[in-house]
Amino acid sequence: MKAGAIAHLSGAGVAVEVVRETGSTNADLLARAATLGANLLLVAERQTAGRGRAGRSWLSAEGGSLTFSLAWKFNAPLHALAGLPLAVGVALAEALAALDVTVQLKWPNDLLKDGAKLAGVLIETQGAGPGAIWAVIGVGLNLTLPDELELRIGSPAASAPWLANMDRDALMAALLAHLAASLRQFEQAGFAAFSARWNRLHAWQGCPVAVIDRGLTLHEGVAAGVDDGGALLLDGAAGRIAVTAGDVSLRMREG
Numbered sequence: 080m081k082a083g084a085i086a087h088l089s090g091a092g093v094a095v096e097v098v099r100e101t102g103s104t105n106a107d108l109l110a111r112a113a114t115l116g117a118n119l120l121l122v123a124e125r126q127t128a129g130r131g132r133a134g135r136s137w138l139s140a141e142g143g144s145l146t147f148s149l150a151w152k153f154n155a156p157l158h159a160l161a162g163l164p165l166a167v168g169v170a171l172a173e174a175l176a177a178l179d180v181t182v183q184l185k186w187p188n189d190l191l192k193d194g195a196k197l198a199g200v201l202i203e204t205q206g207a208g209p210g211a212i213w214a215v216i217g218v219g220l221n222l223t224l225p226d227e228l229e230l231r232i233g234s235p236a237a238s239a240p241w242l243a244n245m246d247r248d249a250l251m252a253a254l255l256a257h258l259a260a261s262l263r264q265f266e267q268a269g270f271a272a273f274s275a276r277w278n279r280l281h282a283w284q285g286c287p288v289a290v291i292d293r294g295l296t297l298h299e300g301v302a303a304g305v306d307d308g309g310a311l312l313l314d315g316a317a318g319r320i321a322v323t324a325g326d327v328s329l330r331m332r333e334g
């Protein structure tokens with residue numbers, strides 16, 4: 080892949096670097112955050128130690144995935160970034176829809192295709208001086224899914240062969256353009272500008288779900304979308320509650 084082509088095709092005004100191989104693009108950008116001048120996209124053609132939330136792994140196959148991280152500086156306190164992972168999900172889903180790939184969103188941070196995980200988002204942050212913060216937005220997107228990879232993942236995963244046939248630089252540029260535009264919108268208006276869009280893309284709307292933390296069920300109820308802060312609304316026995324993300328996972332309940 081070519082950094083210059085991605086930057087040019089995206090028109091996003093974001094610097095781009097491409098590396099042949101690295102452990103984790105999120106780890107690389109976090110390590111460099113103190114010396115970063117401007118927002119930067121780092122793309123890895125092969126990522127060997129991709130990260131998920133809570134120490135989980137994001138697995139990928141060379142040539143079969145898109146793995147990248149975008150370091151974006153926000154002039155805002157950390158709490159203003161609540162909802163950012165969901166806004167990124169909306170941006171990616173809308174970018175993919177424009178490429179004729181239909182996805183839905185699973186709270187808080189997954190893109191599903193036909194009910195299985197097509198892409199994951201991991202956001203990590205670091206202080207950037209008074210009143211500012213670096214958000215490192217990591218994305219892993221499956222293009223093809225070799226049997227060997229699917230076996231290693233061990234949970235339902237999806238791929239997008241249609242995108243695998245696209246020029247890789249043009250695909251990355253399209254995602255970057257949507258992401259950058261959405262992040263600028265998030266800076267201006269926060270997650271409130273995304274909540275209705277998120278709810279339209281919600282995979283599990285009206286479904287019985289459980290919120291799980293390290294194997295323990297914290298809440299059960301019917302998923303009713305998200306509020307303007309990005310919290311999941313859950314209709315349970317005691318009425319409606321709003322669940323914030325933390326490291327909890329969402330599971331569909333039977334029947």
Ligand code: ATP
Nearest residue numbers: 131132135136137138189196199232234236328329
């Ligand atoms: P949960 O799936 O429990 O809700 P999560 O959605 O937050 O957690 P992440 O931490 O974002 O999951 O991603 C890591 C998880 O995603 C791994 O534990 C694995 O189950 C799954 N996974 C890893 N690599 C892939 C991949 N290439 N495609 C689809 N799923 C993957």
